[in-house]
Amino acid sequence: MSGGHGSRPTLEAVAAHAGVSRATVSRVVNGGAGVRAEVRDKVQQSVEALGYVPNSAARSLVTRRTGAVAVVIAEPETRVFSDPFFAQQLRGISRELSERDMQLLLLLLEQRKDYERIGRYLSGGHVDGALMFSLHTEDPLPAMANESGLPTVFGGRPGWPGADREPRPLYVDTDNRGGARQAVEHLLERGRRRIAVITGPLDQTSALDRLHGYRDALDVMEADPALVAHGGFTAEGGERAMAELLDRTPDLDAVFAGSDLMASGAIRTLRAYGRRVPEDVAVVGYDDLEPAAWADPPLTTVRQDVEGMGRMMAELLMRRLGLAPESRGADGVPASVVTSARLVVRASS
Amino acid sequence: MSGGHGSRPTLEAVAAHAGVSRATVSRVVNGGAGVRAEVRDKVQQSVEALGYVPNSAARSLVTRRTGAVAVVIAEPETRVFSDPFFAQQLRGISRELSERDMQLLLLLLEQRKDYERIGRYLSGGHVDGALMFSLHTEDPLPAMANESGLPTVFGGRPGWPGADREPRPLYVDTDNRGGARQAVEHLLERGRRRIAVITGPLDQTSALDRLHGYRDALDVMEADPALVAHGGFTAEGGERAMAELLDRTPDLDAVFAGSDLMASGAIRTLRAYGRRVPEDVAVVGYDDLEPAAWADPPLTTVRQDVEGMGRMMAELLMRRLGLAPESRGADGVPASVVTSARLVVRASS
Known part of the structure; x- marks a missing residue:
């Protein structure tokens, strides 16, 4: 609760502490390319001593990576939280992203105007990619994903107008x-x-x-x-x-x-x-x-393996982002996945 | 799916189109202070003509605002999605934030290591504030909130060690x-x-x-x-x-x-x-x-009015951020809220 942004140690403080330039600290924080090992160690020690956390807004300008993925479910919250399908799919997504140390950000939708804000958020450079599911034919989300230029993977076979145009949307579905x-x-x-x-x-x-x-x-x-x-x-x-x-x-x-x-x-x-x-x-x-x-x-x-479909959505996205080995279809682009479905007989029939 | 970040129009493209400097475009995009009206209009027209969307990472370096709020529920996803309490509280939060045009980002927790990543995310300058609820005594979240310097409002009376030290955590609870x-x-x-x-x-x-x-x-x-x-x-x-x-x-x-x-x-x-x-x-x-x-x-x-408590959490945070009129306690700081609870008699007693 205390402080505010101002109280956090700055890049300048780390530079002063380590006795190096601001640019050197920045290089170390962003991966350390072109910095001698002993300088890198010295900066790392100062980073730890001061408890410096790089500001991601600054860092993402350099790396163009945010480490975060947006998940958008095109349903009102009431349905998201009452249908176990969504919990299960999110669990798969969450586990896969967690293993890759990516932060899942769930964006909730309720009113029409939420779409606009989400469109701005997706276009705003806050995330590296998006996962969208439970889309309806008239959903504005695919167009938003397209305009944002964000790598996106969809849950469910795309049915919206234009979905059959190249480049085809990447998706995970079940039979x-x-x-x-x-x-x-x-x-x-x-x-x-x-x-x-x-x-x-x-x-x-x-x-x-x-x-x-x-x-x-x-x-x-x-x-x-x-x-x-x-x-x-x-x-x-x-x-x-x-x-x-x-x-x-x-x-x-x-x-x-x-x-x-x-x-x-x-x-x-x-x-x-x-x-x-x-x-x-x-x-x-x-x-x-x-x-x-x-x-x-x-x-x-x-x-249907709902959690598995969630995992696969996240994995396909990681491939699109170059963070997982590519598996490509016959035409050389990452391939969508359709999983199988199987009858389970119990007492109701 | 198409494109990638590279295909989006840049600040430079807007500057060239409008025939002004990069710095001028940046000033207009970030609020327009100190730019003449006719220049501002010209830049706005170019922004629209090219479909330019300012990169928030760049913008938030200037404005120090992200327009987003993190919500962290300190429970495994399985509980979050099976207990209607959370859905209801989120609905209240979501409605309030939506009215203020702030983006809600729900961060899911499952494994121990998710905490670390969430800590980094909170400290990374991605959000303007945080809402946390369902905390347990040993939860690392309050310390993370504190270290991040992020304005934070808690759901439920704080019970963790040190919660009674100044500045007191801001919270919404019920009796x-x-x-x-x-x-x-x-x-x-x-x-x-x-x-x-x-x-x-x-x-x-x-x-x-x-x-x-x-x-x-x-x-x-x-x-x-x-x-x-x-x-x-x-x-x-x-x-x-x-x-x-x-x-x-x-x-x-x-x-x-x-x-x-x-x-x-x-x-x-x-x-x-x-x-x-x-x-x-x-x-x-x-x-x-x-x-x-x-x-x-x-x-x-x-x-208990669970949705109302969610709304109040979001509202208290907006006050902390100066985005809603302050209501202050007797000592001049924003006050926590405790709502009432009331028995409803039905057939089970």
């Missing part, structure tokens, strides 16, 4: 379409014939791809509208969507929900309507996070 | 002791006589103060050890603590848990042991966040 197909094929194998689907927001590729996987498994071009409801990736949304489906299609015998949270909401509604799970209605979720294990009955779901 | 006393007095009024307590970590002042409030209500100097168990502020901890208490003191007829999450865990254990709530055992929690309303039966609890 959402294949995972959803497995889920619905499993329900078919169990003899279910009226299979409904609860989707996430269809302006997100993850939600869209899961709906496509549902169609693939049923081998239809379009889903029967009586069997589709939107749950917005929240538990409350799943609750509402399930009620809509039961009102519209009382004879449904299964439901595939595009997230575990929506599935747990759907189970609550089924119970309220007196339907037994899985005897009357089988339920399958997606994600395999805590809500799947806590659900009653425990949820059949599709497992 | 934990009074709130807990109300909770236990309520149980006494309902005729309960064997009232147990489940505490949070006693190296946190919030947990300690709530235990003291329990003792105040029972009018004892020390709590009966057979009636005290530690739940670590988590639902799982509450579950375990309740089992310990029932094994040790089977005739208990009430329990006061120091958080709603611990109370919800306690209710699960009571159900598993075949005890009815509130008929056999009355339960009171603390916080009045979502878990209280979701609990079955809904939880009697102590309400």
